[in-house]
Amino acid sequence: xxxxxxxxxxxxxxxxxxxxxxxxxxxxxxxxxxxxxxxxxxxxxxxxxxxxxxxxxxxxxxxxxxxxxxxxxxxxxxxxxxxxxxxxxxxxxxxxxxxxxxxxxxxxxxxxxxxxxxxxxxxxxxxxxxxxxxxxxxxxxxxxxxxxxxxxxxxxxxxxxxxxxxxxxxxxxxxxxxxxxxxxxxxxxxxxxxxxxxxxxxxxxxxxxxxxxxxxxxxxxxxxxxxxxxxxxxxxxxxxxxxxxxxxxxxxxxxxxxxxxxxxxxxxxxxxxxxxxxxxxxxxxxxxxxxxxxxxxxxxxxxxxxxxxxxxxxxxxxxxxxxxxxxxxxxxxxxxxxxxxxxxxxxxxxxxxxxxxxxxxxxxxxxxxxxxxxxxxxxxxxxxxxxxxxxxxxxxxxxxxxxxxxxxxxxxxxxxxxxxxxxxxxxxxxxxxxxxxxxxxxxxxxxxxxxxxxxxxxxxxxx
Amino acid sequence: xxxxxxxxxxxxxxxxxxxxxxxxxxxxxxxxxxxxxxxxxxxxxxxxxxxxxxxxxxxxxxxxxxxxxxxxxxxxxxxxxxxxxxxxxxxxxxxxxxxxxxxxxxxxxxxxxxxxxxxxxxxxxxxxxxxxxxxxxxxxxxxxxxxxxxxxxxxxxxxxxxxxxxxxxxxxxxxxxxxxxxxxxxxxxxxxxxxxxxxxxxxxxxxxxxxxxxxxxxxxxxxxxxxxxxxxxxxxxxxxxxxxxxxxxxxxxxxxxxxxxxxxxxxxxxxxxxxxxxxxxxxxxx
Numbered sequence: 001x002x003x004x005x006x007x008x009x010x011x012x013x014x015x016x017x018x019x020x021x022x023x024x025x026x027x028x029x030x031x032x033x034x035x036x037x038x039x040x041x042x043x044x045x046x047x048x049x050x051x052x053x054x055x056x057x058x059x060x061x062x063x064x065x066x067x068x069x070x071x072x073x074x075x076x077x078x079x080x081x082x083x084x085x086x087x088x089x090x091x092x093x094x095x096x097x098x099x100x101x102x103x104x105x106x107x108x109x110x111x112x113x114x115x116x117x118x119x120x121x122x123x124x125x126x127x128x129x130x131x132x133x134x135x136x137x138x139x140x141x142x143x144x145x146x147x148x149x150x151x152x153x154x155x156x157x158x159x160x161x162x163x164x165x166x167x168x169x170x171x172x173x174x175x176x177x178x179x180x181x182x183x184x185x186x187x188x189x190x191x192x193x194x195x196x197x198x199x200x201x202x203x204x205x206x207x208x209x210x211x212x213x214x215x216x217x218x219x220x221x222x223x224x225x226x227x228x229x230x231x232x233x234x235x236x237x238x239x240x241x242x243x244x245x246x247x248x249x250x251x252x253x254x255x256x257x258x259x260x261x262x263x264x265x266x267x268x269x270x271x272x273x274x275x276x277x278x279x280x281x282x283x284x285x286x287x288x289x290x291x292x293x294x295x296x297x298x299x300x301x302x303x304x305x306x307x308x309x310x311x312x313x314x315x316x317x318x319x320x321x322x323x324x325x326x327x328x329x330x331x332x333x334x335x336x337x338x339x340x341x342x343x344x345x346x347x348x349x350x351x352x353x354x355x356x357x358x359x360x361x362x363x364x365x366x367x368x369x370x371x372x373x374x375x376x377x378x379x380x381x382x383x384x385x386x387x388x389x390x391x392x393x394x395x396x397x398x399x400x401x402x403x404x405x406x407x408x409x410x411x412x413x414x415x416x417x418x419x420x421x422x423x424x425x426x427x428x429x430x431x432x433x434x435x436x437x438x439x440x441x442x443x444x445x446x447x448x449x450x451x452x453x454x455x456x457x458x459x460x461x462x463x
Numbered sequence: 464x465x466x467x468x469x470x471x472x473x474x475x476x477x478x479x480x481x482x483x484x485x486x487x488x489x490x491x492x493x494x495x496x497x498x499x500x501x502x503x504x505x506x507x508x509x510x511x512x513x514x515x516x517x518x519x520x521x522x523x524x525x526x527x528x529x530x531x532x533x534x535x536x537x538x539x540x541x542x543x544x545x546x547x548x549x550x551x552x553x554x555x556x557x558x559x560x561x562x563x564x565x566x567x568x569x570x571x572x573x574x575x576x577x578x579x580x581x582x583x584x585x586x587x588x589x590x591x592x593x594x595x596x597x598x599x600x601x602x603x604x605x606x607x608x609x610x611x612x613x614x615x616x617x618x619x620x621x622x623x624x625x626x627x628x629x630x631x632x633x634x635x636x637x638x639x640x641x642x643x644x645x646x647x648x649x650x651x652x653x654x655x656x657x658x659x660x661x662x663x664x665x666x667x668x669x670x671x672x673x674x675x676x677x678x679x680x681x682x683x684x685x686x687x688x689x690x691x692x693x694x695x696x697x698x699x700x701x702x703x704x705x706x707x708x709x710x711x712x713x714x715x716x717x718x719x720x721x722x723x724x725x726x727x728x729x730x731x732x733x734x735x736x737x738x739x740x741x742x743x744x745x746x747x748x749x
Contacts, residue, residue: 170549170681170683171549171681172500172507172546172547172549180681180685208547209547209548209549210486210549211549211550211552211683214490214550214551214552215486215487215489215490215551216486216490236683236684236685237684237685238685238686238687240687240690240697242697246697247690247691247692247697247713247716247720248716248719249719249720249722249723250723252687252688253686253687253688255685255686255687256680256686256687256688259680259681259685259686260680260686264506264507264680265504269727269731270727270730270731270734271504272504272506273504273505273506273531273532273731274506274507274680275724275727275728275731277723277724348719348722349715349716349719349720350719396683396684396685397684397702398683398684398702
């Protein structure tokens with residue numbers, strides 16, 4: 001067989017996309033998908049599957065695609081993944097399935113993520129009615145707390161297994177971080193909406209505006225008729241730098257900035273009522289995907305100059321390579337080996353600048369990355385009127401504070417068995433960022449699937 | 464959707480809604496708040512609970528028309544629904560039998576003070592309430608609050624009702640007269656009024672609780688928009704408050720953060736008025 005190169009996915013041009021919130025990546029055409037699917041070796045040993053946290057039969061769906069049976073490809077995907085349109089867009093395939101692809105040993109791996117996205121989008125344009133669930137209802141009720149990737153996945157799995165599932169969401173829409181965190185240009189909200197719709201179609205009830213711990217708490221859910229509770233409450237508490245001036249007007253947590261822009265649609269102010277400061281010079285502090293997202297949002301809203309400030313060097317940045325490249329192409333500036341010391345403001349306490357110091361890399365720390373050390377006498381000031389602190393998040397303490405017998409680590413994460421999601425409290429499972437601290441959408445989904453399997457065993461054994 | 468069962472106009476610009484929200488009503492406590500959102504393009508705004516009925520499953524909120532969101536709310540009538548309504552959020556006001564407590568309410572915060580005065584009274588306190596407004600036409604709930612107060616003092620800026628002047632004046636007089644007899648002051652109202660109430664009580668060394676009202680988005684501890692500095696530490700008003708010790712609040716910081724969106728707020732209010740036919744030249748061409 002002639003060697004075919006990995007098919008590029010068309011994207012909006014950098015100059016154009018830096019000014020709009022439309023999706024950056026445009027997706028494969030059917031011809032592109034067919035060509036890319038043709039590259040799959042269909043290995044007997046399915047290496048790629050071992051890299052997928054939810055265990056999708058990857059060669060299976062790609063084979064169906066090769067045979068031009070997209071409907072079957074979609075069924076194969078949905079067997080293991082209720083959110084394929086989302087995962088096809090935001091999974092770090094380069095460190096998961098595609099990292100295991102045999103083709104990647106000598107050249108470029110099969111573009112599994114792009115194919116997944118293609119199939120999911122095709123399915124939504126050519127919907128086929130969901131196969132009725134053949135399984136007998138168990139008569140058991142499960143409460144899922146949080147409607148992010150973990151909660152939605154757990155709900156879908158349990159509904160398919162015949163249980164009655166209610167999802168409790170604190171915000172006014174379902175989707176969690178998929179809505180408030182990830183911007184429209186990386187994950188259009190209509191895609192999230194349609195995958196939430198799919199989960200509702202499985203018989204899952206989603207109750208919005210329901211803050212568990214403030215209305216009923218977990219103990220009350222268990223005593224009021226729920227046979228099991230799954231906690232998928234994520235990591236919603238922002239970490240701040242803790243430096244002077246951080247509460248000046250103009251300093252945001254990434255959570256606030258992104259929530260205003262993505263969930264509340266401040267980028268369409270005043271059509272939408274929620275405002276956000278646009279800023280002339282914007283500084284984003286941090287080196288992860290969230291920092292990239294915040295910087296690219298600020299740029300799209302019209303900031304003149306947006307810079308990422310990161311205390312290590314480019315090599316240590318935790319953001320996906322692809323997102324860093326996208327940001328660079330769009331004109332985001334990077335200031336590596338720079339660490340904030342304080343924020344400065346005018347007499348009206350509006351942000352005007354950030355005092356920084358230069359860093360250099362020392363010996364590797366506990367994460368294996370070289371530790372940044374301050375250079376003596378290297379202080380300088382960066383002018384800015386909007387700063388976004390993107391240093392990560394920890395779990396919201398509300399559930400832990402209001403649930404008896406739930407054990408948490410000193411970082412506030414809920415202690416749960418990695419394989420089963422069982423917490424220290426009988427009848428309560430947890431998975432996703434609330435257990436691991438902020439991680440990926442797909443790892444949360446993997447944990448939720450394992451928890452759902454264990455909850456099912458527990459409920460079936462009980463009856 | 465959350466149905467408005469009853470609407471009362473307490474003053475021309477202060478309104479009361481009784482809303483069907485059984486899950487919130489069954490858990491509500493004095494000092495807590497809700498976050499609501501009106502319309503698919505609406506913003507999330509916090510309102511403190513004025514009352515609730517766990518048996519009927521209703522929650523009462525009182526608001527003043529001060530900006531776009533409250534003006535949108537004011538356009539609703541009984542039978543209409545509020546799009547989103549979540550709570551009860553924040554920590555309840557700490558209630559115990561302290562002895563004598565002075566409750567100070569500025570403007571429409573008399574609605575927030577009412578359930579607090581009631582809880583204090585039921586806990587056995589001697590409750591003195593001072594309620595102040597700019598003028599008589601903005602006063603409401605004197606009887607409701609009076610019912611739970613051993614003493615009720617009304618002030619208006621223009622002297623059209625009660626004592627002429629600010630709430631801080633009778634507050635200072637009582638503290639001066641009663642000495643150490645007052646165990647606690649709870650002051651709720653506009654930020655500037657809470658700041659000066661706290662300044663008034665500070666020399667007397669009387670613990671003063673204030674209910675802070677910074678800008679919020681989610682109201683559940685997720686965004687940090689509502690962060691305030693209290694005693695040198697950053698706290699989130701939505702989950703650590705809204706009640707804090709008024710003697711330790713960085714008031715100037717709070718007021719600076721509250722002014723963050725003045726420009727945008729004015730712009731969206733002009734647009735709203737414009738859409739309803741009351742356009743100014745600037746908004747038409749702006």
